Amino acid sequence: MSKRITGRRNVMTGLGAVATAAAFGGTATAAQGGAAPFQPMLHPTDDWMSTMPGKHRVILDVTSPEGLPDAIRFAGNLYTGSKNGYGIEDADMAIMICLRHSATAYGYGDAVWAKYGKMLAPKVEPTPTGNPYNSGERMQLSGLAKRGVQFIVCGTASRGIAGRLAGQGGDADALLKNEMVPNLLPSSRLVAAGVVGVLHAQERGFRLLFVG
Numbered sequence: 071m072s073k074r075i076t077g078r079r080n081v082m083t084g085l086g087a088v089a090t091a092a093a094f095g096g097t098a099t100a101a102q103g104g105a106a107p108f109q110p111m112l113h114p115t116d117d118w119m120s121t122m123p124g125k126h127r128v129i130l131d132v133t134s135p136e137g138l139p140d141a142i143r144f145a146g147n148l149y150t151g152s153k154n155g156y157g158i159e160d161a162d163m164a165i166m167i168c169l170r171h172s173a174t175a176y177g178y179g180d181a182v183w184a185k186y187g188k189m190l191a192p193k194v195e196p197t198p199t200g201n202p203y204n205s206g207e208r209m210q211l212s213g214l215a216k217r218g219v220q221f222i223v224c225g226t227a228s229r230g231i232a233g234r235l236a237g238q239g240g241d242a243d244a245l246l247k248n249e250m251v252p253n254l255l256p257s258s259r260l261v262a263a264g265v266v267g268v269l270h271a272q273e274r275g276f277r278l279l280f281v282g
Contacts, residue, residue, distance in 0.1 A: 110273035118259075119274045122220065124164025126152065127276040131268050133171040135191070137281040138203050141167055142210045144281065145219055160217045166271060167214070170224035170264025175231060177223030179253040180205050186235050204255060215257035222271075223254060224264030 112120075128148060132141045145165055152158040169177040175190045180200035183190060187198040194202070204211040215221070232246035251260060261267040272278055 112273065113270065116270045116274065119166075119271055119276070122164040122166075123161065125158060125162045127164040127274075128279055129166040129168060129268060129271040129276040131168050131170070131264075131278060131280045132173045132282075134173055134282060135176065137173060138176055141281045142203065142214065144279065145214050149217055163218065164276070165214075165218065166220045166222060166276060168222045168224070168264050168268050168271075170227055170268075174224045174227035174264070176201060176203055176211070177221055177228075177255055177258055178250055179255055181253045182250055185249075189235055190231070201255075211255050215255065219257065221255050221258040222261045222264065222267040223258055224267075225260045226263040228260060 130141050130144060132138060145167060148165055149160050149163055152163055153160070175183075178201065183201045183205070184199050187194075187200075191198050191202070198205075200206060201211070202208070211221070228246060228250060229242065232242040232250060233240075236242040236245045254260065268278065
């Protein structure tokens with residue numbers, strides 16, 4: 071009889087530990103000091119993100135040409151609203167714009183668009199002879215760069231674009247290296263993949279604003 075009572079007490083004690091841990095949002099193992107809190111791995115390649123000055127940090131994630139006008143507008147509103155409402159100067163805002171997926175081509179300047187505009191935007195008429203958002207009087211992306219915006223451009227999508235531009239039998243790697251990368255927008259970096267850049271930015275304190 072004594073053994074049975076002792077066994078019941080042990081079971082109840084175990085259930086009590088589980089209940090206590092659950093009440094505090096953890097598990098019995100966590101309550102006993104098992105798993106350490108998650109800490110992201112920070113890579114030296116991305117150290118530049120941490121060195122961006124600013125009291126507020128945000129990354130705008132742009133995946134389509136249709137999202138570009140809103141991204142430009144939102145970035146401008148972040149600067150203007152922070153200044154007018156909170157007295158925060160442009161230099162105190164850390165803003166990044168990621169150009170990935172179908173928006174990747176807009177991370178490149180006029181030299182690329184002048185040569186390959188028809189292939190980069192086949193549905194646009196007339197055929198663009200410069201980056202539609204950074205040429206002629208419409209220097210919106212360069213204007214944001216002057217205010218402090220940093221751009222990251224998807225390397226995975228860029229390699230796909232280079233393959234299409236080079237054509238069958240062409241040297242896509244050479245085209246990317248010699249024609250595209252030297253003509254990135256001002257304040258731009260080519261990252262391995264846009265989705266990775268967005269992830270790593272969030273791990274370094276940037277808040278995500280998905281534009282579309």
